[in-house]
Amino acid sequence: MPLDQAPYIDYDDNEEEKGEKEMTFIEHLEELRWHIIRSVAAILVFMIIAWFSMSFIFKNIILGPASPDFWTYRKLCELGNLVGIQSLCVDKLNFSLMSREVSGQFMMALTASAIIGLLFAFPYVFWEIWRFIKPGLKITEKKAATGSVFYVTALFFIGVLFGYYIVAPFAINFLVNFQIDPSIENQFDIQSYISILATLTLACGVTFQLPMAILVLTKIGVVTPAFLKEYRKHSIVVILIVAAIITPSPDMISQIVVAIPLYFLYEVSIVVSQRIYKQKLQEAE
Structure with a gap:
């Protein structure tokens, strides 16, 4: 066939052929190196932006849950006035923050910049990871994973927001007012405060990936919808344990607040597993 009459091959249709193209070990390392370099560069860019905005970030974001005027405390007080439980109002947080080391504030600013840089660069970093993994997948696996970057990113940020606005205020309020x-x-060190705040928010961001983890495990045949339904009661115990680990405060309210959305995500995971399992059966037929 003449070249001018050759059929046009779309890039997407040729992806499987490209994905099956073998690469040497050195070529894989080189490809991975550039993905890592671009990911680190994205984190550094957001770190620099956060560093120059550190005064605003510390006052309005990091120290937000340490103030009685925080959004969560105000809404909790409004709920208390509505139902007639005045004890829900947070009038005072009985603690003060201190920096006991010469380089304490500088290191905290650097640590906060790194955490914020990682948070905002997460979508791009995960996209780079996905770009590295994607060529090794089959065309059916690529179709099944369509939108994974969006869903992983969305679940991560929903989890972070839940940790920041719900879990962290409850935990901090309980811990600082316990005497x-x-x-x-x-009188707490600023490092201890930031450590708790970062741990709670990041832990919630990770645990909210449960539906995506179940999707992958169902895809590779480790779990099935029947398995998840059979062990639903057992999952409640596991969820309560995870909630107790995430929340440093021993009060049941904080643990229940964390456990409820985790159980909801478990039910969503069952629905996701059913869809993936059904697709696998159709492909097998």
Whole structure:
């Protein structure tokens, strides 16, 4: 056939052929190296932006849950006034923050910049990881994973927001207002405060990936919808344990607040598993 009459081959239709093209070990390492370099560069860009905005970030975001005027506390007080439970209002957080090291504030600003840089660069970093993995997948697996970057990113940020606005305020409020004796003053190091805040928000972002984890496990045949339904009661115990690990405060309210959305995500995971399992059966037929 003459070249001018050759059929046009679309890029997407030729993806499987490209994905099956073998690469040497050195070529794989080189490809991985550039994905890592671009990911680190994206994190550094957001770190620099966060560094120059650190005064605003510390005052309005990081120290937000440490103020009685925080959005969560105000909404909780409105709920308390509505149902007639005035004790829900947070009038004062009984603690003060201190920096006990010469380089304490500088290191905290650097740490906060790194965490914020990682948070905002997460969609791009995951996209780079996906670009590295994607060529090794079959065309059917690529179709099944369509939109995975969007769903993983959305679930991650929903989890982070849930941790920041729900879990962290409840935990901080309980911990700072707990006193063995009124004569003992709560003076916490800024490193301890940021550590708790970052741990709670990031942990929620990771645990909210449960539906995507179940999707992958169903795809590779590790779990089935029947398995998830059979062990639904057992999952409640596991979820409560995970909630207790995520929340540093021993109060049941904080743990229940975390456990409820996790159980909801478990039910969503069952629906996701059913869809993937049904697709596998159709492909097998």
